[in-house]
Amino acid sequence: MAVTLDDVRHIAALARLGLSEDRAASLVAELNTILEHMDVLSKIDTTGIEPVAGIGAAGLPLRPDVGPPIPLARERDAFAPSMRDGFFLVPRLSTHEDPEATS
Amino acid sequence: MTSATVARWAATYEMVVGLEVHVQLKTATKIFCRCSTDFGASPNSNTCPVCLALPGSLPVLNEHAVDLAISAALALGCHVQPTSIFARKNYFYPDLPKGYQISQFDKPLATDGCLQIGTRSDGSPINIRITRVHMEEDAGKSIHDRFPGVTAVDLNRAGVPLIEIVSEPDMRGSDEAEAYLRSLKQILEYIAVSDVSMEKGSLRVDANISARPVGATKLGTKTEVKNMNSFSGVVRALEVEFARQCAVLDAGGRIDQQTMLWDANTDEVRPARSKEGSHDYRYFPDPDLPPLIIPIERIDRLEASLPELPAARRARFREAHPNLTPYDIDVLTAGPGIGTYFEHVARQSNDAKTAANWVMGDVLAALKTTDQTIEHFSVRPADLAELLNLVRDGVVSHTAAKQIFGIMVKTGDRPSEIAEREHLLKVTDDSALVAWIDEVFAELPSEAQRFVGGERRLQGVLVGQVMKKSKGSADPKRVNQLLAERIGT
């Protein structure tokens, strides 16, 4: 299956990668080369084979519904890029613009 | 728009509805970490490396969340899968710290349930099939209007356990949707897995709605409607969207599959501002969480410890108390506490009908005015039963009993103590009764004269005055007899 420039743009958007047009263009070739090597898998007969799932016959371990919470050795604002009144701040979503904003 | 607008289309088009309901489970800690789920903490104070999605953090599943989810699934008649798988739902949003939500996709916790929401006119049950119940984590909160130009993110809610209950598109009309939600809420309250409050956000509803010509069997294109904050909001939103779809179809147009947002302020639905292109969530099994294997013993144990569910309780009450009306039974089973209370009173007073009347009337009214819950009501059921017995045995009059009840609500004291203390024990002694009657006659000479002269309809007034004078302790039956004897004298 060949990947197109549109595919790369679309995938980059899904992954919020912000590719320049040049980079996107070169990635088309890179991805296609890599994916070509993967084609061999499609020829393998995997009927009835379950995809690999987690380890252990007992499955997912459960923990009791109690604290205390995992402690933090330093406050959140020590590593947060932008905080105010305890909230993490991010640029406002474009779907929730102030009426006078333009973008 | 009003229901009349919906009715305009009723002859031509049928409303088809499926509901996806998210319910917050009442656990002490979050689903994948040990942070508290307490409401109202200062922003981001209930967070840890896991729910902050710090590099290197990992999820560990809360067993109580699993038990509550299984209980909910069982109460909804679902088949609980012995093995289910957590999957990652990948998308970017500021209150989704990992950039994915841990949910369940291909192999959910439970499938194939059913909820009876009523009966048709022919007596046949209206059953809504439940496709699946699965577990997932809640996201945090994004607050867009607290600070100018930015969105404020609070992750206290991120990681609170949710179950998602998905129905088949079996509902026909907004009234069935409402009935479904009421039944669902009632069941979940009965098994105490959640506060199920739309107002508090512990119950959220997304609706899928389509319209099709009456008589058609193929489903029309559906839209998803979000942002309803109450059951009545759901009903309205469905009606408005239905009318919109019918108008489009009737004009020969096609319905675009899209997400609509309900605006309660303007009574409108409008398309959600498109978030660039389709949602490709790229679901895959979460490699941090091996499959959840639930031994049959655990399912059986949870099934056995389910409390009596509303439908079963209603049926049992119908059987055990044939003199209760369907309305009585509905009121008495509205919540789990009220039925338990009623039964206690009924058993100890041996008079289900009277108990029912008192519970539906006086008790519910008192709960409302004193802002109490039935579970913590100041009047213990045994004490109310005692009061009813006092009335039945003629120790206090019915009127006195009402007074005594009022005092019981305030003080929690026992009725016999109150009756003695307040001199409300029924007075049957003729001399006392005659004395009161004489006093009333003296105070209302005109009425007395007319009554004695034959105006029998004044008897009630006079009895009432005697009761008042005696503070309810007079035996109204004997008072009536004594009064009747004075006619024509």
Next chain:
Amino acid sequence: MTASAGSLNELSAAELRDRVAKGDVNPRRAVDAAFDRADAVGARKDGLNILLYEDRGDAHRQAAGIATQRDSGESGPLAGVPVIVKDNIATTTLPTSCGSRILEGYVSPFDATAVRCLREAGAVIIAKSNMDEFAMGSSTENSAFGPAKNPLAPTRVPGGSSGGSAAAVASGIVRIALGSETGGSVRQPAAFCGVVGVKPTYGRVSRYGLVAFASSLDQIGVFGRSVDDAALGLHTIAGLDPLDSTSAAEPVARYRDAARGSLTGVVIGRPREYFPDDLDPRIREKCDASLDALKSLGAEIRDVSLPHTDLAIQVYYIVAPAEASSNLARFDGVRYGLRMDGNGLRGMYEATRSTGFGPEVTRRILLGTYVLSAGYYDAYYRKAQQVRALIARDFADVFRSGVHLLFTPTTPTAAFELGAKSDPYEMYLSDIFTCTANLAGVPAISLPIGRVDGLPVGGQFIASHFDERQMFAAAYALERRLGAGAHQ
């Protein structure tokens, strides 16, 4: 009795901790010996660039604490032993940047469980080592902070992604270092640098605090100057962790007890797929010499086959990037790490991630997103996970047939020149002999078995799940038998 700084570096970890416990060596001196050695070999940015962050003052504080404990009669299994930790393992006292700009300066508010185990054992964590960005690479050339160089041949790569840790052990700075494995990132650099590298069974060591690359493959691994160092290191960090749902409850064997084992009756498989016709004949020769040595120690050598081996790279390069694309979504500039301004929220995400991630990471996120995307999931990710089951079954079948261990070359080549592999897929092929063990979740150990053109060559043992002890037994025995020949 005092020992000179130079010879402190030469003591095995066990010998050093014994001397610390006895009071013969002050832990502070061992710390200083490590830093002095780092100076001497040019371990920083202007030289080999194998250490990214270090804190001598903090190391001295830790050492002082160890000394105090020792004075009151307590001494842990790694008391006073300086160790180095790969930059993708969370430490509260040094940054954890995963070799990436997007986490530059980030100091974790919690320690990884493995780090906590080291601290509780008395080890002194002295530095974080350089690595390929987010563990994606086989040469440490993908580090945002410059490539690391092979101490034995500084124009060549030390391997990757745990190149810094391998080089730190190879250059004598420390005897034990932590790395991480997803497709061979401990064993391959161990082979390139002439040291021992262990990948435990999946689930043997907690992943809590290991910044996730591919969750179903990742494991923290251990570098040791000798097999004994690696055994001691692994024993210290192995065990069930309630903070990691994929952590295993299997009891931890005493790996160092395997030092005295005999190989009589041990059946060692030589899988033909790892000795392809085009394998460098000199590497083949070293491997076969090792197999002869093992035979002379009483082992039976058997030809076996792992028929799906040649699909491993394809499976790996679908599964790992897919999981990585999801694991790296959290790096969005919201709660920690780099934040770059852009046009609104979407612009912030894109500016942050395009600035913060290097080209290999970007490539793998794209690849991973693609193979998970609608319409491609079944053909790529699901298919790869099915073929992965076949690869795992190959190992299970062989181990069930009476074979206790497998022995193979660790890598198809010795360390290559910096800049030599510009084609990504060519770089991926360095993992060809190692990634199978990650896919199957089985443990493996690489140890030096000789030199080719003066460059180290590694041979690896692969064991069945949780049979690390068997693997160590063979490694101890081979190391002893090869002696100095392992470095010739």
